[in-house]
Amino acid sequence: MMVLIAIxxxxxxxxxxxxxxxxxxxxxxxxxxxxxxxLSVLFLLLQAPDVALSQAAVGGVALPVLIxxxxxxxxxxxxxxxxxxAIADERSHxx
Amino acid sequence: MNARxxxxxxxxxxxxxxxxxxxxxxxxxxxxxxLTSYARVENAAAPSERRTPNVPTAITFDYRGFDTLxxxxxxxxxxxxxxxxxxxxxxxxxxxxxxEGEPHDVPPDSGDAVRAMALLFGVGTVFLxxxxxGHGYLTPGSGFQGGVVISAGWFLIYLGFGAxxxxxxxxxxxxxxxxxxxxxxxxxxxxxxxxxxxxxxANVLPLGAYGSLLSTGTIAVINAAVGIxxxxxxxxxxxxxxxxxxxxxxxxxxxxx
Numbered sequence: 001m002m003v004l005i006a007i008x009x010x011x012x013x014x015x016x017x018x019x020x021x022x023x024x025x026x027x028x029x030x031x032x033x034x035x036x037x038x039l040s041v042l043f044l045l046l047q048a049p050d051v052a053l054s055q056a057a058v059g060g061v062a063l064p065v066l067i068x069x070x071x072x073x074x075x076x077x078x079x080x081x082x083x084x085x086a087i088a089d090e091r092s093h094x095x
Numbered sequence: 096m097n098a099r100x101x102x103x104x105x106x107x108x109x110x111x112x113x114x115x116x117x118x119x120x121x122x123x124x125x126x127x128x129x130l131t132s133y134a135r136v137e138n139a140a141a142p143s144e145r146r147t148p149n150v151p152t153a154i155t156f157d158y159r160g161f162d163t164l165x166x167x168x169x170x171x172x173x174x175x176x177x178x179x180x181x182x183x184x185x186x187x188x189x190x191x192x193x194x195e196g197e198p199h200d201v202p203p204d205s206g207d208a209v210r211a212m213a214l215l216f217g218v219g220t221v222f223l224x225x226x227x228x229g230h231g232y233l234t235p236g237s238g239f240q241g242g243v244v245i246s247a248g249w250f251l252i253y254l255g256f257g258a259x260x261x262x263x264x265x266x267x268x269x270x271x272x273x274x275x276x277x278x279x280x281x282x283x284x285x286x287x288x289x290x291x292x293x294x295x296x297a298n299v300l301p302l303g304a305y306g307s308l309l310s311t312g313t314i315a316v317i318n319a320a321v322g323i324x325x326x327x328x329x330x331x332x333x334x335x336x337x338x339x340x341x342x343x344x345x346x347x348x349x350x351x352x
Contacts, residue, residue: 002126046126049235050151053227057243062329065250066336073340 213255242325
């Protein structure tokens with residue numbers, strides 16, 4: 001049991017580092033989900049199944065959903081502003 | 096400060112903290128060997144006094160039920176605040192409309208297989224969540240965990256079918272009413288304790304047989320109320336965030352021209 005807990009702790013440290021080192025937001029969200037899964041297994045090994053359930057549900061579903069929806073909104077706004085700026089550019093240069 | 100000074104600073108402080116943590120970890124008792132007195136009391140009291148094998152649930156909904164009431168209202172207030180802020184994107188009259196049919200709205204290749212799988216797994220997950228909530232005082236997990244699982248299953252409908260069917264299933268009014276009803280039920284159970292002549296949130300209902308579904312008195316009722324509230328709260332959160340992602344505004348709120 002202690003060996004399993006030690007392995008899981010090392011995995012948690014490794015996946016946490018992986019989350020920090022991932023730069024692309026969407027990729028980071030997926031890695032965050034994996035980190036949440038490792039934490040959930042760690043809590044299960046530490047004999048806290050309630051906490052493990054909470055972590056799996058929130059870290060696997062709620063957090064990625066909110067992050068990805070917000071990212072989608074931000075990118076849409078950026079794309080629209082970019083498009084509007086491009087159209088304004090065309091008009092001012094064409095006239 | 097340039098990068099090398101930063102890295103050097105990090106290595107130095109990490110070394111100090113790392114050595115300290117290793118020394119502290121070496122002095123920890125073996126995992127599971129040292130039960131605190133509170134743990135011993137709870138392990139003895141909860142199964143016999145409250146007829147439940149799930150001691151954390153007995154602690155959260157009975158022995159420390161007042162704290163859980165506060166925590167549930169933290170979630171309630173957070174969802175209410177987020178919904179209020181996100182709704183401002185939709186309130187200001189003419190300058191916004193919902194984007195229909197854009198690639199963002201419905202998965203591009205949403206064929207029959209995707210919809211079938213979403214329905215299968217979505218409904219299955221909702222049932223799993225209901226089972227976790229219903230057996231909250233018998234098996235691991237309780238109202239909160241089951242509620243989040245229910246909301247996750249519900250959200251799978253969006254992933255398979257798109258935003259419009261999902262929003263039709265999670266209209267703002269009914270979801271808010273259900274969430275408020277769950278939160279209010281918790282308070283009313285507490286008031287019921289006072290009306291029965293005991294303290295607020297006292298366990299005044301019949302306790303039943305150990306291990307059966309009809310046991311643990313008020314813990315069962317509070318468990319169901321929390322499950323409903325958390326599920327509806329998270330669904331409301333997803334729905335409002337999804338609306339903001341789908342809404343086109345010519346001008347963000349608060350910006351004046």
